[in-house]
Structures are given as structure tokens and as C-alpha cells.
Amino acid sequence: MKRVFVNGYGSIGSRIAQFIADDKDIEVVGVGKYSPDDKVSDAIVRGFKVYVPKNKLDNFKNFKISGTIEEIISNCDLVIDASPGGVGYSNKKTLYEPLNSRAIFQGGEKITGEKSVAPFIFNSRVNYEKAFEKQFVMQGSCNVTGMGRIIQPLKEKYGKKIKRMDATLLRRWADLEDSKTVIKDSIEWTVKPHHDDDVKSYMGVDTPLFIRVFKVPTRQMHVHLMDIRFNGPAPSTSEIIDLYKNEYGVATLYGVKGTKDIRDYAESINFSFKDTNMIHIHADLTEAQDDMIKITYSDDQTGIVVPENHLLMQAMLFNRSKEEAFKHTEELFHMQEKKRALEEHFKKQ
Ligand SMILES: NC(=O)c1ccc[n+]([C@@H]2O[C@H](COP(=O)([O-])OP(=O)(O)OC[C@H]3O[C@@H](n4cnc5c(N)ncnc54)[C@H](OP(=O)(O)O)[C@@H]3O)[C@@H](O)[C@H]2O)c1
Numbered sequence: 001m002k003r004v005f006v007n008g009y010g011s012i013g014s015r016i017a018q019f020i021a022d023d024k025d026i027e028v029v030g031v032g033k034y035s036p037d038d039k040v041s042d043a044i045v046r047g048f049k050v051y052v053p054k055n056k057l058d059n060f061k062n063f064k065i066s067g068t069i070e071e072i073i074s075n076c077d078l079v080i081d082a083s084p085g086g087v088g089y090s091n092k093k094t095l096y097e098p099l100n101s102r103a104i105f106q107g108g109e110k111i112t113g114e115k116s117v118a119p120f121i122f123n124s125r126v127n128y129e130k131a132f133e134k135q136f137v138m139q140g141s142c143n144v145t146g147m148g149r150i151i152q153p154l155k156e157k158y159g160k161k162i163k164r165m166d167a168t169l170l171r172r173w174a175d176l177e178d179s180k181t182v183i184k185d186s187i188e189w190t191v192k193p194h195h196d197d198d199v200k201s202y203m204g205v206d207t208p209l210f211i212r213v214f215k216v217p218t219r220q221m222h223v224h225l226m227d228i229r230f231n232g233p234a235p236s237t238s239e240i241i242d243l244y245k246n247e248y249g250v251a252t253l254y255g256v257k258g259t260k261d262i263r264d265y266a267e268s269i270n271f272s273f274k275d276t277n278m279i280h281i282h283a284d285l286t287e288a289q290d291d292m293i294k295i296t297y298s299d300d301q302t303g304i305v306v307p308e309n310h311l312l313m314q315a316m317l318f319n320r321s322k323e324e325a326f327k328h329t330e331e332l333f334h335m336q337e338k339k340r341a342l343e344e345h346f347k348k349q
Pocket of ligand 1: 008010011012013034035036039082083087106107108109140141142175302305
């Protein structure tokens with residue numbers, strides 16, 4: 001039995017802790033909290049031991065705290081760092097390296113430059129085995145993870161026949177549970193977004209991918225508009241739809257009017273956290289035109305990286321075969337069942 005500590009209990013950390021607690025091969029030894037707020041009680045009620053920084057112990061005297069983060073990190077096999085973007089790097093320097101611990105970092109970190117947290121970005125569809133034995137690995141962000149699920153099958157089937165891929169990312173402004181962020185009545189853009197380099201870091205630097213990123217005032221998922229240009233005539237729409245039929249974590253839906261339709265459905269049939277944990281190709285908006293295929297898909301921003309962290313954890317802790325790891329993740333996340341339910345509800349009329 002391996003001991004796993006989840007450092008950070010926000011949108012991502014709380015989901016990871018909740019899902020992996022059902023894994024019989026590991027023990028979630030606790031979660032890390034930094035602010036003495038309602039989420040401390042939430043974690044305790046859900047059965048997690050809560051650890052806090054040594055220098056903040058006094059702030060938590062009204063809660064039943066199990067110990068300090070410094071102590072628990074020296075007494076576990078793996079830390080899943082779910083801190084705010086950029087903080088993972090300082091945790092690496094002040095905690096994980098000095099205590100010689102192993103860690104998974106999330107998508108708000110970097111793998112290049114002075115603040116690099118790990119040698120590479122993980123994507124279970126592309127480089128699962130690369131994580132075996134590693135001390136530090138970064139899980140790609142939600143958008144970066146979703147893009148791998150779309151591009152890798154295209155690359156395997158069409159290779160050099162693909163001339164270029166132009167993607168426009170419409171990003172959600174804040175998460176469902178995030179009550180602190182004010183959603184502005186504005187559309188904002190990002191100059192030099194990280195997604196381009198992040199995707200190319202694991203798909204290959206020669207991947208002909210060009211990305212533009214806009215943030216829109218919603219909490220309900222991301223939408224990606226991907227135009228794939230071929231050298232010569234494009235494949236038919238049905239060939240592209242078929243390509244994703246058996247892809248893990250990709251559902252193909254018809255008749256969806258907006259991202260909230262999907263969340264509402266997920267909530268109505270009690271998917272945990274209202275997450276689908278996958279991307280959804282919108283078949284009505286996917287079409288072939290001359291030398292181009294246009295694919296539109298939405299990406300469950302909070303849910304998609306949670307099964308990925310579970311797969312990455314299995315590679316790092318158990319060197320488990322990819323097939324076994326996917327089987328085990330399925331037992332916890334029921335992705336195939338969720339995909340079937342979504343595809344049945346949003347089926348072609
Ligand atoms: N949200 C998404 O949709 C999404 C999707 C994919 C990837 N990610 C990535 O996942 C990471 C976490 O994002 P999030 O959305 O979960 O953020 P979040 O909701 O703001 O939660 C961050 C958590 O980190 C805790 N924290 C504060 N200081 C910390 C420290 N020094 N070390 C460890 N934890 C600390 C906070 O604790 P307190 O509340 O107690 O202060 C909070 O529980 C980021 O890298 C982000 O880019 C996010």
C-alpha cells in the first residue's frame with residue numbers, strides 16, 4: 001500500500017482526493033490546507049486528515065488538525081501538488097527537494113526556464129510509460145490534456161498528410177465552486193499562451209499547431225475550435241467522427257446547444273462534482289470543407305485532469321502496464337459508463 005498526500009484542497013485537489021480515496025492500492029494520508037476556512041471542515045467530514053504549514057498552526061486552532069505539512073511529506077511515497085499555478089515550483093524548492101520526496105505537479109506550472117518543476121508533461125494517451133520511476137512529473141492543464149486526445153488519433157492516422165492545425169481556445173473565466181473570482185463582462189485574450197509549447201512538448205516540436213486563446217465570461221467549460229488543413233482533400237466528416245468512437249475520455253454528442261447543457265445533464269444523473277471527466281466533440285459543428293476539417297469540442301475544465309492524475313500516479317508508483325492502469329482508473333471513474341450515458345442522451349436524431 002502506497003501513501004499519497006494531496007497538497008492543496010481547491011477545485012483540483014478536492015476532486016483528486018475524493019476519487020483516489022477509493023483506490024485500494026493506496027492510502028490518502030491527508031490533504032494540505034493553507035487557509036482556515038470552510039473547506040477544512042469539508043475535508044474532515046469527508047474523512048480526510050488535514051495538515052497545515054508549521055508556521056500557520058495557530059490559525060487553525062478551531063479545527064481538528066492532524067499535523068504539519070512538513071511532517072507528512074517526509075512520511076509519504078508521493079505528493080500530488082494541487083497548489084495555485086506557480087506555487088508548485090516554490091513547494092518543490094522548499095519542501096519536495098529538501099525532503100527527497102516525489103511529486104506530481106499540475107498544469108499551472110512550467111517545464112522550461114528557471115521555474116521548471118519537472119522534465120516533461122504527462123499525457124496518458126501519448127507518453128504514459130515515460131513516467132515510470134520519475135521523481136517529478138507535471139500533468140498537463142485541462143486544455144493541454146484535451147488537445148492531446150484530439151491530436152494524437154489524427155497524428156496516428158494521417159501523419160504527414162496534415163498540413164497545419166489552427167486552434168482557437170475559448171476558456172472559462174472561473175470554476176463552478178470559485179466564489180472569489182469576479183467574472184468580468186469582457187472577452188480577454190492571452191498573448192503567447194502556454195498551451196502551444198505545452199502541447200508541443202509532448203506531441204513533438206514539429207507538430208504544426210497554432211493556438212489563439214480567449215477568456216469568456218462563463219464558468220461552464222472550455223470550447224476549442226480546431227481547423228485541420230490537409231495536404232490534399234480532407235477526409236469525410238463521418239471518417240473523423242469514427243476516429244474518436246473508441247477513444248477513452250472522448251464523447252461525441254449531437255444536439256447540444258451550449259456547455260451548460262452538458263453540466264446540467266451531468267448533474268441530473270449525479271456525476272461526481274457535475275464533472276464528465278472528458279472532452280465532448282460536437283458532431284453538429286464538425287464538418288469537412290475542401291482540404292479542411294473543422295472540429296468543435298468542449299473540455300470539462302476541472303474534471304478532465306483528475307483521471308489523468310490517477311493514471312500518472314499508477315505509472316510513477318507502480319510501473320503498472322498502460323492497459324492495467326486504464327482498467328484500474330475505469331473502476332474508479334466509470335468513464336465508459338459516463339461516455340455511453342452522454343452519447344445516449346445527446347444522440348443523433
Ligand atoms: N481549475 C481548473 O479547472 C484546473 C484545470 C486543470 C489544471 N488546473 C491546475 O491545477 C492547479 C490547482 O488549481 P485549482 O483550480 O485547484 O486552484 P484553487 O481552486 O485555487 O486551489 C488551490 C489550492 O491550493 C492551496 N494552496 C495555497 N497555498 C499552497 C501551497 N503553498 N502549497 C499547496 N497548496 C496551496 C489552497 O489552499 P487554501 O484554500 O487553504 O488557501 C487551495 O486549496 C493549478 O496549477 C491549475 O493551473 C486547474
